Amino acid sequence: MRAPGWRSHPHPANGSKAAVMARRLLLLAVWLFPLLALACGRTALAAPPTPADRLDLIEKRGALIAGVKSDYPPFGMRDGNGRLIGFEADLAGELARRLGVRLQLVAVTSTNRLQKLEEGAIDVVIATLGDTPQRREIATLVEPSYYASGATVVAPPNSHLSTWADLRGRKVCATQGAYFNRPMAQRFLLELQVFNGTRDTRLALRDGRCDAWLYDDTGIVGLLADSDLANYETPLPSMMVSPWAIALAASERGSRLEQVISDTIADWHRSGWLIAAEQRWAIKPSRFLVDMRELWTRLQPDGRPLCTRQSKADGDQWPAECRNRFLLSSADVDGIQRFGLLLKERAGFDVSIIHDAYDRSLFLHGLWVTLQLMVACIAGSLAVGCLGALAAEAGLPWLRGLVRSFAALARMTPPLLLIYLVFFGVGHVIVSRFGWTFDGAAIAIVCLSTYTGCAIVSALLDATAVLRQQQAGFALRWRTLAQSLRLAYAPVVASLINVVKATGMASVIAVPELVSAATAIVAERGNAAVMMNVLMITYFLLVLAVVQFFNLLERRILRRGEH
Amino acid sequence: MASTEIVDLLWTWTPFLAGGFAWNILISLVAMLIGTLFGAVLARLRLSGPGPLAHASLLLTELTRNIPTFVFLFYLAFLIPAEFAMAGDLYAFPVWLKASLALSVAVIGFVSDNLFVALQHRQNRNHAATLLFIPSWTTYLLIIVMASSTASVIGVGEIVSRCNVVIAAVGGDETMLWVYTYAIAYFLLFCLPLNWAMGYARKRLLARIEAAAS
Numbered sequence: 001m002r003a004p005g006w007r008s009h010p011h012p013a014n015g016s017k018a019a020v021m022a023r024r025l026l027l028l029a030v031w032l033f034p035l036l037a038l039a040c041g042r043t044a045l046a047a048p049p050t051p052a053d054r055l056d057l058i059e060k061r062g063a064l065i066a067g068v069k070s071d072y073p074p075f076g077m078r079d080g081n082g083r084l085i086g087f088e089a090d091l092a093g094e095l096a097r098r099l100g101v102r103l104q105l106v107a108v109t110s111t112n113r114l115q116k117l118e119e120g121a122i123d124v125v126i127a128t129l130g131d132t133p134q135r136r137e138i139a140t141l142v143e144p145s146y147y148a149s150g151a152t153v154v155a156p157p158n159s160h161l162s163t164w165a166d167l168r169g170r171k172v173c174a175t176q177g178a179y180f181n182r183p184m185a186q187r188f189l190l191e192l193q194v195f196n197g198t199r200d201t202r203l204a205l206r207d208g209r210c211d212a213w214l215y216d217d218t219g220i221v222g223l224l225a226d227s228d229l230a231n232y233e234t235p236l237p238s239m240m241v242s243p244w245a246i247a248l249a250a251s252e253r254g255s256r257l258e259q260v261i262s263d264t265i266a267d268w269h270r271s272g273w274l275i276a277a278e279q280r281w282a283i284k285p286s287r288f289l290v291d292m293r294e295l296w297t298r299l300q301p302d303g304r305p306l307c308t309r310q311s312k313a314d315g316d317q318w319p320a321e322c323r324n325r326f327l328l329s330s331a332d333v334d335g336i337q338r339f340g341l342l343l344k345e346r347a348g349f350d351v352s353i354i355h356d357a358y359d360r361s362l363f364l365h366g367l368w369v370t371l372q373l374m375v376a377c378i379a380g381s382l383a384v385g386c387l388g389a390l391a392a393e394a395g396l397p398w399l400r401g402l403v404r405s406f407a408a409l410a411r412m413t414p415p416l417l418l419i420y421l422v423f424f425g426v427g428h429v430i431v432s433r434f435g436w437t438f439d440g441a442a443i444a445i446v447c448l449s450t451y452t453g454c455a456i457v458s459a460l461l462d463a464t465a466v467l468r469q470q471q472a473g474f475a476l477r478w479r480t481l482a483q484s485l486r487l488a489y490a491p492v493v494a495s496l497i498n499v500v501k502a503t504g505m506a507s508v509i510a511v512p513e514l515v516s517a518a519t520a521i522v523a524e525r526g527n528a529a530v531m532m533n534v535l536m537i538t539y540f541l542l543v544l545a546v547v548q549f550f551n552l553l554e555r556r557i558l559r560r561g562e563h
Numbered sequence: 564m565a566s567t568e569i570v571d572l573l574w575t576w577t578p579f580l581a582g583g584f585a586w587n588i589l590i591s592l593v594a595m596l597i598g599t600l601f602g603a604v605l606a607r608l609r610l611s612g613p614g615p616l617a618h619a620s621l622l623l624t625e626l627t628r629n630i631p632t633f634v635f636l637f638y639l640a641f642l643i644p645a646e647f648a649m650a651g652d653l654y655a656f657p658v659w660l661k662a663s664l665a666l667s668v669a670v671i672g673f674v675s676d677n678l679f680v681a682l683q684h685r686q687n688r689n690h691a692a693t694l695l696f697i698p699s700w701t702t703y704l705l706i707i708v709m710a711s712s713t714a715s716v717i718g719v720g721e722i723v724s725r726c727n728v729v730i731a732a733v734g735g736d737e738t739m740l741w742v743y744t745y746a747i748a749y750f751l752l753f754c755l756p757l758n759w760a761m762g763y764a765r766k767r768l769l770a771r772i773e774a775a776a777s
Contacts, residue, residue, distance in 0.1 A: 057653070061653075070731065071731060077731075078728070078731055078732050079732075080732060081732075082579075082728055082729075082732050112718065115641060116645070119641075119643075119644045119645045119646075120644055120645050120646045121645035121646070121658075199727070199730070199731060228736075408755065408758075409751065409755075412705070412709070412750055412751050412754040412755055412758065413709070413747050413750060413751065414709040414710070414712035414713075414723075414747075414750055415709075416712045416713050416715070416716075416723060417712055417723060417743055417746055417747050417750070418747075420723070420726075420743050421740070421743040421744065421747065424739050424743075425739045425740035425743050425744070426740070428736050428739070428740075429740065432736075500631075501630075501631035501632065501633065501634075502631070502632075502633055504631060504633040504634050504637075505633055505713065507716075508716060514634075515633070515634060515637060518637075519637065522641065528641040528642065529641075529642060532637065532638045532641045532642055533638075535634060535637070535638070536630075536634060536635070536638050539631050539634045540629060540630065540631075543629045543630075543631060544629055547629060
């Protein structure tokens with residue numbers, strides 16, 4: 001047998017059934033406790049550890065940390081040296097100059113920008129963030145807005161789209177975190193394929209993984225400037241036009257920092273600085289900025305500017321005429337369930353997957369996809385492992401060498417890199433040569449199965465070597481495979497459990513599984529503590545179920561072996 | 564893309580990517596350190612004979628075995644704040660440390676199981692079998708180095724996220740293929756020799772054990 005120290009993840013099946021059950025239950029209790037503690041403690045932990053005002057912190061630090069986009073030209077992008085530049089980076093620079101501190105730029109994505117703000121990693125977000133009532137609940141959105149955009153689609157040439165209804169039920173690519181993803185999907189029944197970043201979505205559209213890309217109309221210019229999307233078109237009118245806001249952490253509402261930034265933006269509108277910045281970046285002139293300049297320079301009959309702060313009694317706000325009136329009302333909470341809302345109101349836990357039908361279906365679909373991934377990866381890994389071992393033992397020395405070296409290489413390749421390489425690198429070459437596209441889930445299954453299967457090949461070959469010592473003339477064939485598998489049971493099962501745990505990696509290529517679903521819900525609602533605990537517990541229970549299944553199987557096999 | 568162009572591109576970005584790989588190694592070593600410390604405590608407790616401590620230790624070990632590292636990475640990234648204030652001073656909680664912590668959970672389970680077996684061998688004065696822990700530990704380090712690439716999903720500037728930076732800065736379709744392949748080469752060059760060396764060490768130790776038994 002193997003060296004005793006080898007088994008990396010043994011799952012012993014000793015003890016009576018009842019004792020095992022009791023242990024599992026205890027285990028679950030031990031597990032749930034720290035989770036809940038973390039969830040409750042989060043409010044204490046994550047409560048802004050800052051001095052009374054973030055502005056003091058910024059001055060103490062001597063730097064303003066601003067989150068901008070790196071993949072949204074010309075608003076936020078990287079130059080040839082990897083530095084962050086763009087329209088919004090300029091805004092951040094001007095803001096820092098006015099505060100009299102250095103500027104430090106951090107690249108954020110639509111998914112993580114509000115999260116980074118909430119956890120205090122950055123001071124402000126200037127990253128194409130649309131102003132919505134829901135976002136106002138999880139962050140402080142500074143008024144006035146500095147830009148505005150709507151949703152439209154980019155489609156390949158000759159897409160024959162004339163109305164939004166033409167997209168009903170079709171696959172549409174989208175970037176995670178965009179405010180219009182959910183309402184547009186609901187209104188036009190789009191089948192959204194949600195990717196993590198603009199680059200990934202662009203590649204998916206170009207490779208024909210979807211019929212169109214649901215995108216911000218301001219980003220289109222930068223997008224179509226790219227040579228490989230040059231002939232693409234924007235056949236549909238913009239929907240859901242939304243102003244863009246600079247965002248601060250939720251706790252900054254009414255703070256000095258908010259006021260300083262708000263005054264700065266007002267100045268920008270009055271002086272035409274934003275229009276000049278827009279021209280500098282060769283952005284198509286926006287109607288919004290022209291209208292805002294007119295509004296913010298308009299005078300009242302008595303000669304005073306219309307947009308001046310009201311007295312302290314009125315909350316020191318801008319007058320209603322100068323505020324965002326056209327806020328969206330996407331908070332359509334249908335299928336309300338009392339329990340979920342009760343939890344939210346009483347305990348402050350926003351378990352949106354209970355009281356919100358859209359989040360619930362997103363999560364349940366994620367669960368279903370994850371289950372399928374798990375089963376497919378187990379089957380795929382076993383198939384790769386068994387076929388590989390059979391090929392290596394087929395009696396052809398060159399084939400044996402080939403299988404062995406391939407297995408060694410594949411085992412030392414990080415599966416995440418393999419997934420990127422196959423999905424984006426190889427996937428594109430195949431599309432451009434043969435016009436074939438592969439489903440992201442299929443690619444994830446193949447990559448994870450190959451990685452795990454190669455570990456199983458080694459385990460089976462080692463077991464075969466032991467069997468050959470015990471029985472002269474033993475050869476690994478289809479009929480004797482079961483014998484090797486039984487001997488290599490522990491390492492094979494350990495590998496299979498590892499692949500089950502790794503299925504979340506499929507989220508990096510927009511497979512709509514549990515991790516994708518959970519992060520999408522967090523990006524929209526900001527209920528990170530609840531969703532992460534739900535995700536963790538769900539995954540944990542799934543892994544536990546798989547472990548139990550293999551333990552049961554082991555007992556069955558051992559019993560049969562005794563007869 | 565001509566092959567000279569590709570070589571040129573990769574050569575230009577090599578310091579940047581190599582720096583990223585150094586982060587992978589650092590994250591992995593810190594994860595191994597944390598995991599080994601806690602795992603060793605668990606293994607020691609499991610040897611303490613029958614009792615509540617040994618039982619709790621076994622439970623904790625089982626718990627760490629069933630936690631999916633990738634999901635736990637997201638968990639910690641979302642739930643640990645980025646900055647702590649202590650006595651008026653600010654302390655940053657770096658995101659790479661979150662990655663190390665997430666990875667260390669798997670290490671705890673591994674060390675607890677394997678060191679437990681090794682310590683049992685030491686009690687039985689079977690020193691060669693005890694030493695088997697060293698190649699196993701090193702092989703596990705390699706698994707963690709590979710898993711450290713997942714830190715890119717929470718924004719650690721290690722080699723995979725630096726690949727994406729390079730791809731974004733350079734553009735072009737074939738760039739992707741070559742940059743990712745080049746990154747894989749780093750892992751292979753680091754892991755394969757160590758893996759072979761540990762395989763050899765294990766073989767020698769097993770031979771010694773067999774010789775001692777016969």
